[in-house]
Amino acid sequence: MKTGSTGSRAGEGGKRGRQKRMPRAVRERQMLDAAVRTFGQRGYRAASMDEIAELAGVSKPLVYLYLNSKEDLFTACIRREAAALTQAVRSAVNPDAPADQQLWDGLRAFFEHTALHPDAWAVLHSQARTVGEPFAAEVNAARAEIVAFVTALIGAAARAAHRDPSLPDREVAGLAHALVGAAESLAGWANTEPSVPAKEAAATLMNFAWAGLGDLMEGRPWSPPA
Amino acid sequence: MKTGSTGSRAGEGGKRGRQKRMPRAVRERQMLDAAVRTFGQRGYRAASMDEIAELAGVSKPLVYLYLNSKEDLFTACIRREAAALTQAVRSAVNPDAPADQQLWDGLRAFFEHTALHPDAWAVLHSQARTVGEPFAAEVNAARAEIVAFVTALIGAAARAAHRDPSLPDREVAGLAHALVGAAESLAGWANTEPSVPAKEAAATLMNFAWAGLGDLMEGRPWSPPA
Amino acid sequence: MKTGSTGSRAGEGGKRGRQKRMPRAVRERQMLDAAVRTFGQRGYRAASMDEIAELAGVSKPLVYLYLNSKEDLFTACIRREAAALTQAVRSAVNPDAPADQQLWDGLRAFFEHTALHPDAWAVLHSQARTVGEPFAAEVNAARAEIVAFVTALIGAAARAAHRDPSLPDREVAGLAHALVGAAESLAGWANTEPSVPAKEAAATLMNFAWAGLGDLMEGRPWSPPA
Amino acid sequence: MKTGSTGSRAGEGGKRGRQKRMPRAVRERQMLDAAVRTFGQRGYRAASMDEIAELAGVSKPLVYLYLNSKEDLFTACIRREAAALTQAVRSAVNPDAPADQQLWDGLRAFFEHTALHPDAWAVLHSQARTVGEPFAAEVNAARAEIVAFVTALIGAAARAAHRDPSLPDREVAGLAHALVGAAESLAGWANTEPSVPAKEAAATLMNFAWAGLGDLMEGRPWSPPA
DNA sequence: TATGAATGAGCATTCATTCAT
DNA sequence: GATGAATGAATGCTCATTCAT
Numbered sequence: 001m002k003t004g005s006t007g008s009r010a011g012e013g014g015k016r017g018r019q020k021r022m023p024r025a026v027r028e029r030q031m032l033d034a035a036v037r038t039f040g041q042r043g044y045r046a047a048s049m050d051e052i053a054e055l056a057g058v059s060k061p062l063v064y065l066y067l068n069s070k071e072d073l074f075t076a077c078i079r080r081e082a083a084a085l086t087q088a089v090r091s092a093v094n095p096d097a098p099a100d101q102q103l104w105d106g107l108r109a110f111f112e113h114t115a116l117h118p119d120a121w122a123v124l125h126s127q128a129r130t131v132g133e134p135f136a137a138e139v140n141a142a143r144a145e146i147v148a149f150v151t152a153l154i155g156a157a158a159r160a161a162h163r164d165p166s167l168p169d170r171e172v173a174g175l176a177h178a179l180v181g182a183a184e185s186l187a188g189w190a191n192t193e194p195s196v197p198a199k200e201a202a203a204t205l206m207n208f209a210w211a212g213l214g215d216l217m218e219g220r221p222w223s224p225p226a
Numbered sequence: 227m228k229t230g231s232t233g234s235r236a237g238e239g240g241k242r243g244r245q246k247r248m249p250r251a252v253r254e255r256q257m258l259d260a261a262v263r264t265f266g267q268r269g270y271r272a273a274s275m276d277e278i279a280e281l282a283g284v285s286k287p288l289v290y291l292y293l294n295s296k297e298d299l300f301t302a303c304i305r306r307e308a309a310a311l312t313q314a315v316r317s318a319v320n321p322d323a324p325a326d327q328q329l330w331d332g333l334r335a336f337f338e339h340t341a342l343h344p345d346a347w348a349v350l351h352s353q354a355r356t357v358g359e360p361f362a363a364e365v366n367a368a369r370a371e372i373v374a375f376v377t378a379l380i381g382a383a384a385r386a387a388h389r390d391p392s393l394p395d396r397e398v399a400g401l402a403h404a405l406v407g408a409a410e411s412l413a414g415w416a417n418t419e420p421s422v423p424a425k426e427a428a429a430t431l432m433n434f435a436w437a438g439l440g441d442l443m444e445g446r447p448w449s450p451p452a
Numbered sequence: 453m454k455t456g457s458t459g460s461r462a463g464e465g466g467k468r469g470r471q472k473r474m475p476r477a478v479r480e481r482q483m484l485d486a487a488v489r490t491f492g493q494r495g496y497r498a499a500s501m502d503e504i505a506e507l508a509g510v511s512k513p514l515v516y517l518y519l520n521s522k523e524d525l526f527t528a529c530i531r532r533e534a535a536a537l538t539q540a541v542r543s544a545v546n547p548d549a550p551a552d553q554q555l556w557d558g559l560r561a562f563f564e565h566t567a568l569h570p571d572a573w574a575v576l577h578s579q580a581r582t583v584g585e586p587f588a589a590e591v592n593a594a595r596a597e598i599v600a601f602v603t604a605l606i607g608a609a610a611r612a613a614h615r616d617p618s619l620p621d622r623e624v625a626g627l628a629h630a631l632v633g634a635a636e637s638l639a640g641w642a643n644t645e646p647s648v649p650a651k652e653a654a655a656t657l658m659n660f661a662w663a664g665l666g667d668l669m670e671g672r673p674w675s676p677p678a
Numbered sequence: 679m680k681t682g683s684t685g686s687r688a689g690e691g692g693k694r695g696r697q698k699r700m701p702r703a704v705r706e707r708q709m710l711d712a713a714v715r716t717f718g719q720r721g722y723r724a725a726s727m728d729e730i731a732e733l734a735g736v737s738k739p740l741v742y743l744y745l746n747s748k749e750d751l752f753t754a755c756i757r758r759e760a761a762a763l764t765q766a767v768r769s770a771v772n773p774d775a776p777a778d779q780q781l782w783d784g785l786r787a788f789f790e791h792t793a794l795h796p797d798a799w800a801v802l803h804s805q806a807r808t809v810g811e812p813f814a815a816e817v818n819a820a821r822a823e824i825v826a827f828v829t830a831l832i833g834a835a836a837r838a839a840h841r842d843p844s845l846p847d848r849e850v851a852g853l854a855h856a857l858v859g860a861a862e863s864l865a866g867w868a869n870t871e872p873s874v875p876a877k878e879a880a881a882t883l884m885n886f887a888w889a890g891l892g893d894l895m896e897g898r899p900w901s902p903p904a
Numbered sequence: 905t906a907t908g909a910a911t912g913a914g915c916a917t918t919c920a921t922t923c924a925t
Numbered sequence: 926g927a928t929g930a931a932t933g934a935a936t937g938c939t940c941a942t943t944c945a946t
Contacts, residue, residue, distance in 0.1 A: 020923090020924090020930085020931080021923090021924070021925090021929090021930060021931080022930085023929090023930090024929080024930080027930085027931095043271065043356040043359070044271075045269065045270075045271030045272055046271055046356070046359070048914080048915065048916085049915075049916060049917085050914095050915080050916095058931080058932090059931065059932045059933080060916090060917085060932085061917090061918080061919085061931075061932060061933090062930080062931060062932075064916085064917065064918080065930090065931085069916080069917080070915095070916065070917090100440070103439075126356060127356065130269045130272070130352065130353065133269075133272070154439065157439070170422075171430060173415075174412060174415065174422070174426075174427065174430035174431075174434075175430065175433075175434050175439070177408075177411050177412055177414075177415040178408035178409075178411060178412050178430065178431055178434045178435075179408070179434070179439075180411055181407045181408045181409070181410055181411020181412060181414075182403075182404035182405070182407045182408040182411070183404075183407070184407055184411065185403050185404060185406055185407020185408070185410065185411075186400060186403055186404050186407060188403075188407075189399075189400065189403040196396075196400070200400075201400065204397060204400035204401060204404065205400075205404055207397075207401075208400075208401050208404045208405070208435070208438075209404075209434070209438065209439050210438050210439050210440045211438040211440055211441075212434075212435065212436050212437040212438020212439075212440070212441055212448070213329075213380065213383075213401065213405075213435050213436050213438075214326070214436045214437055214438070214441075214448060215437075215438055215440075215441065222438075222440065247905060247906085248905090250905085253905090274939085274940065274941085275940075275941060275942085276939095276940080276941095284906080284907090285906065285907045285908080286907085286941090286942085287906075287907060287908090287942090287943075287944090288905080288906055288907075290941090290942070290943080291905090291906080295941080295942080296940095296941065296942090473926065473927085474926090476926085479926090495723065495808045495811075496723075497721065497722075497723030497724055498723055498808070498811075500918085500919065500920085501919075501920060501921085502918095502919080502920095510927080510928090511927065511928045511929080512920090512921085512928085513921090513922075513923090513927070513928060513929090514926080514927060514928075516920090516921070516922080517926085517927080521920080521921080522919095522920065522921090552892070555891075578808065579808065582720075582721040582724070582804060582805065585721070585724070606891065609891075622874075623882060623885075625867075626864060626867065626874070626878075626879065626882035626883075626886075627882060627885075627886050627891065629860075629863050629864055629866075629867040630860035630861075630863060630864050630882065630883055630886045630887075631860070631886070631891075632863055633859045633860045633861070633862055633863020633864060633866075634855075634856035634857070634859045634860040634863070635856075635859070636859055636863065637855050637856060637858060637859020637860070637862065637863075638852060638855055638856050638859060640855075640859075641851075641852065641855040648848075648852070652852075653852065656849060656852035656853065656856065657852075657856055659853075660852075660853050660856045660857070660887070660890075661856075661886070661890065661891050662890050662891050662892045663890040663892055663893075664886070664887065664888050664889040664890020664891075664892070664893055664900075665781075665832065665835070665853070665857075665887050665888050665890075666778070666888045666889055666890070666893075666900065667889075667890055667892075667893065674890070674892060698909085698910080698944090698945090699908090699909060699910080699944090699945070699946090700909085701908090701909090702908080702909080705909085705910095726935080726936065726937085727936075727937060727938080728935095728936075728937095736910080736911090737910065737911045737912080738911090738937090738938080739910075739911060739912090739938085739939075739940085740909080740910060740911075742937090742938065742939080743909090743910085747937080747938080748936095748937065748938090906946100907945100907946085908944105908945095908946090909943100909944085909945085909946105910942105910943080910944080910945105911940105911941105911942085911943085911944100912940105912941100912942095913939105913940090913941095914938105914939085914940085915937105915938085915939080915940100916936105916937095916938090916939105917935100917936085917937090917938105918934105918935085918936080918937105919932105919933105919934090919935085919936100920932105920933100920934095920935105921931105921932085921933095922930100922931085922932085923929105923930085923931080923932105924928100924929095924930085924931105925927100925928085925929090925930100
């Protein structure tokens with residue numbers, strides 16, 4: 001809904017060619033859209049402010065006036081898209097549902113969101129991992145938030161399963177990292193290969209994560225609730 | 227002009243300052259080492275040929291003489307490190323062992339290798355994902371090789387489990403991607419957090435992948451063979 | 453559209469934030485004040501119109517509306533501050549007093565004024581010397597006026613001393629330049645070093661100028677009249 | 679002798695148009711010459727690296743390779759020209775001569791040097807006074823060295839004149855500042871007005887400084903020794 | 905085999921200045 | 926009388942790449 005996949009919104013009238021005089025908030029969103037797209041496709045270093053400004057339909061000075069610097073612009077992209085993604089996942093999950101249901105819902109939302117906003121996903125996933133850049137903290141924070149979310153999910157599920165003692169914390173953290181990594185990888189796979197729908201990707205991962213390869217091989221897949 | 231018989235101290239003696247006249251193969255390896263290190267730490271765009279040349283202890287023109295261009299140099303890094311990694315994994319796996327043993331051995335080798343060569347791993351994993359760059363093909367090929375390896379492994383295991391019909395090919399491919407992604411993510415986690423040994427990372431992943439979260443929660447973890 | 457009778461608090465009341473609707477003369481003085489301060493502290497090139505406008509508490513277009521361009525603004529600063537300085541000096545000097553008294557009074561006024569308005573002095577002295585800039589003429593004119601004043605002073609004194617032939621014009625001009633330069637340098641010194649009061653600076657210069665180093669060394673300083 | 683007033687040294691042959699492949703030291707001197715000229719004529723901020731590079735007959739990257747940054751380049755100019763000027767003055771003064779002789783010799787050397795290298799003098803005097811710039815320290819150091827030299831001279835003269843107690847230190851420092859300022863001002867005057875030879879400027883200042891205006895008016899000028 | 909010298913092209917950033925309201 | 930929105934044109938600096946030796 002916000003990452004500029006939708007080219008030009010119809011109805012604003014006429015010629016195209018550099019719309020003039022819009023309120024700051026609108027221009028800022030246009031710039032962020034353009035930036036997400038450019039950063040997503042070229043990477044942070046390779047993206048040029050010229051290209052972003054042009055794609056946003058404004059002059060470069062305006063970009064600087066509103067967003068300060070390339071680094072700040074990128075940080076703003078990260079923040080916006082990370083918030084959008086976590087929001088999408090969070091609002092798809094019912095915290096009172098059983099653990100596998102929660103996971104299933106979250107994964108579906110995740111794959112749907114990443115499929116819908118591939119550039120945003122590229123910014124978060126591929127481009128942002130670069131070490132040494134000053135925004136590394138921002139990116140890691142975003143990822144850490146997701147991992148923490150999953151960690152809590154798994155931990156709660158484990159406790160709910162009456163196990164005592166439950167899994168050690170470090171084990172749980174490791175599992176969360178593994179799960180998130182698997183999801184990231186599958187998201188890339190689903191977007192690259194022609195037509196792997198979000199639901200199928202989610203199902204594959206759910207099978208993998210919940211039943212385990214061992215069960216799958218024995219013909220005991222996990223099956224979607226409800 | 228001056229035919230240097232022993233003008234400068236031969237061999238490794240002395241202060242270190244810029245060794246002269248060594249065979250091409252050696253020089254090339256020095257350059258690749260420097261390049262992997264620099265690319266791994268800075269990323270492709272941020273790494274400068276100046277820095278690489280200096281770290282390699284040679285002049286820039288020599289780098290160009292031997293390795294042609296920044297792009298070619300990076301491609302060479304990818305190729306070398308991808309080969310090293312796949313070689314490490316492959317040679318740890320006995321194709322006649324049971325599937326879970328094979329997976330276990332492969333994972334251990336993977337985590338050990340990435341822990342041992344973090345810059346190489348960074349080049350393969352983080353830095354190389356950048357789309358749009360001309361070497362994307364090379365990187366994808368390397369990853370595809372690993373995925374194919376895992377795919378074959380899982381496929382064989384499934385067939386060996388007497389299931390009929392076995393899992394559909396696309397499902398298997400998806401599982402392989404998930405597994406590889408989980409491994410990649412865990413490798414980053416193991417290297418970042420203080421002191422998660424390769425073996426533990428491998429065990430965590432093996433548990434996750436083989437037994438599944440469901441089993442784990444019920445207290446039925448996978449246990450290492452032998 | 454809305455005819456602002458007393459919509460916003462009139463006069464000086466309230467928080468300070470951007471006073472609306474004041475007479476042009478007042479606004480102009482605010483701008484010049486801000487400009488003198490900024491130019492004095494940053495220099496002509498380094499000062500930005502943004503900073504000046506902000507310091508003046510108005511928007512940039514207003515500055516342009518009233519003062520046309522950066523160059524014109526700077527010229528206006530020069531003119532205002534040069535007039536203030538010469539006025540201060542002139543009005544301190546009684547043209548009927550003896551020459552040394554006139555010089556003494558003028559110097560004191562000069563050092564007092566520059567100590568009181570360091571930014572104005574910086575604009576006149578340091579920042580404005582830049583050759584090549586289009587306002588060089590204005591600055592030189594201001595300085596020339598002071599030199600001419602001193603020249604006249606010295607010339608009159610010489611003639612009054614019954615010397616015949618009096619000092620040649622060029623010699624007098626040179627002396628005036630020397631005296632002005634010495635005063636400028638001492639003004640900088642007095643303002644930089646901690647606590648050299650204007651009066652002391654004036655006395656030092658008066659001694660130097662009137663008695664000469666030779667006399668000083670022989671123990672024959674000039675002593676203030678009255 | 680070193681500030682590029684002399685356009686192109688004859689004898690290096692032929693076409694002009696970007697001499698190729700010269701040793702680093704030579705190129706560096708060319709760059710400094712060009713920089714002194716440009717900074718002297720335009721000022722620090724207004725001078726562009728492009729212009730300097732072009733005037734030096736090299737490409738901009740080479741300037742950066744050899745001299746690092748605009749700031750460093752300017753600092754190098756200051757250092758070189760300050761050293762040249764102080765050297766010129768120092769080597770003209772015989773420390774065993776009487777004080778007025780020393781002053782006379784020093785002043786002559788000063789006016790000759792500044793007349794010979796007007797751009798260098800502009801860099802030292804006009805352009806460099808800008809406050810807030812990072813090289814202010816360098817410039818002030820250079821000026822402080824000259825002032826210290828003059829201070830020592832005056833102090834020694836005072837002591838040699840058997841006066842007891844001699845002038846207080848602060849008084850001496852003030853006199854030195856006044857003298858240096860007068861010299862600076864006269865240097866500008868001598869260079870601006872058509873044809874005031876160095877010797878005449880020196881004589882004017884010497885009269886002013888040594889005899890004092892009072893003596894001059896009474897017809898008792900200082901007369902050159904020897 | 906190996907390098908000091910050199911550059912074309914691009915990039916992030918800033919600034920004085922102007923519309924349209 | 927006053928301003929939010931917007932830009933053309935520089936400017937400092939870096940980098941991959943190549944000669945000439």
